[in-house]
Amino acid sequence: SLNEARWNELPLTTGRKLAPLVGAAPGELAVADSTSVNLFKMLALALQLRPDRNVIVTEAGNFPSDLYIIDGLCGLLERPVEVRRAAPDQLAGALDERTAVLCLTHVDYRSGRMHDMTGLTAAAHEAGALALWDLAHSAGAMPVDLDGAGADLAVGCGYKFLNGGPGAPAFLFVAERWQEQGQQPLTGWLGHARPFDFSDGFEPAPGIARNLCGTPPVLSMAALDAALDLFGGLDLQALRRKSEALGALLFSLYDQELRDFGFELVSPREDARRGSQVSLSHPRGYEIVQALAEAGVVGDFRAPDILRFGLAPLYQRYEDLWDAVSAVKEIMREERWREPRFAERGIVT
Numbered sequence: 385s386l387n388e389a390r391w392n393e394l395p396l397t398t399g400r401k402l403a404p405l406v407g408a409a410p411g412e413l414a415v416a417d418s419t420s421v422n423l424f425k426m427l428a429l430a431l432q433l434r435p436d437r438n439v440i441v442t443e444a445g446n447f448p449s450d451l452y453i454i455d456g457l458c459g460l461l462e463r464p465v466e467v468r469r470a471a472p473d474q475l476a477g478a479l480d481e482r483t484a485v486l487c488l489t490h491v492d493y494r495s496g497r498m499h500d501m502t503g504l505t506a507a508a509h510e511a512g513a514l515a516l517w518d519l520a521h522s523a524g525a526m527p528v529d530l531d532g533a534g535a536d537l538a539v540g541c542g543y544k545f546l547n548g549g550p551g552a553p554a555f556l557f558v559a560e561r562w563q564e565q566g567q568q569p570l571t572g573w574l575g576h577a578r579p580f581d582f583s584d585g586f587e588p589a590p591g592i593a594r595n596l597c598g599t600p601p602v603l604s605m606a607a608l609d610a611a612l613d614l615f616g617g618l619d620l621q622a623l624r625r626k627s628e629a630l631g632a633l634l635f636s637l638y639d640q641e642l643r644d645f646g647f648e649l650v651s652p653r654e655d656a657r658r659g660s661q662v663s664l665s666h667p668r669g670y671e672i673v674q675a676l677a678e679a680g681v682v683g684d685f686r687a688p689d690i691l692r693f694g695l696a697p698l699y700q701r702y703e704d705l706w707d708a709v710s711a712v713k714e715i716m717r718e719e720r721w722r723e724p725r726f727a728e729r730g731i732v733t
């Protein structure tokens with residue numbers, strides 16, 4: 385079946401399905417590995433494409449795995465590379481003639497705040513740097529236009545808004561202009577031009593395929609591939625409008641129902657500055673999220689005090705938000721979160 389059902393080609397064929405969701409050309413995207421591994425590959429490629437520069441600019445408070453991967457890669461390099469972690473509103477000012485790459489997550493996992501991808505990519509280019517975007521909280525939730533924004537490289541997650549299921553494979557994007565200019569360092573056999581020649585030396589495959597490493601996880605790929613069929617022919621602008629409307633409803637329900645319980649609003653109210661989530665903070669956030677899960681409303685807790693409510697415009701109903709807010713209100717009014725079992729911490733929060 386690797387031949388007959390074309391299992392071996394899934395990284396590229398599933399990639400072609402995913403490409404239009406993030407504004408990539410069909411040959412600019414591949415599905416493979418995890419987001420963290422792909423970030424390592426793309427960051428190493430970016431540094432290779434800017435050999436005379438020695439600064440990576442990223443955001444203080446970026447998703448921890450992204451920060452850890454940046455540091456891990458820098459620890460391997462022969463040339464010293466400085467990691468500059470700037471505040472979210474100081475990023476453009478942190479770029480200079482030493483910057484090799486601006487490495488950012490488009491939508492912040494805690495607050496849902498969304499960066500101006502076009503503006504920041506242009507600022508990176510003006511400084512002579514590349515722009516690498518992590519689309520973990522954007523892909524499948526809104527239209528993303530990597531090529532329109534002029535992005536150089538990107539990575540993203542298959543198990544969030546793309547619905548690929550637990551641990552689904554991730555994706556990577558390399559703008560066509562860079563594809564033959566460098567080689568990411570995880571040169572496994574499936575990135576080889578002719579893997580089944582079994583030759584001793586690596587020779588990169590043409591195009592995006594040189595960014596693959598090893599054998600694809602076929603069962604997980606098949607699930608992601610099927611999930612992507614749900615997006616076929618979908619108007620992504622309509623998806624975004626639904627997401628914005630869900631957000632607006634959640635804000636007004638918050639104002640109406642939850643004002644008196646000690647929450648603070650963490651997400652920007654302005655649609656243009658927000659991805660597809662609404663986050664609140666509360667000193668007892670952990671316990672509240674656990675009590676909510678028991679009531680059938682599954683959110684996320686993010687340390688130290690954030691309650692994150694994801695808005696999945698593909699299938700969430702307005703009514704679901706009313707039910708969720710009612711459940712929060714009941715838990716707060718009855719102080720049900722005080723039950724000791726809700727304070728027990730699992731490994732995954």
Ligand SMILES: *Cc1c(COP(=O)(O)O)cnc(C)c1O
Binds near residue numbers: 493
């Ligand atoms: C979820 C997420 C990841 C996930 O990385 P994995 O390697 O797939 O575990 C990476 N980056 C961001 C910004 C995320 O939100």
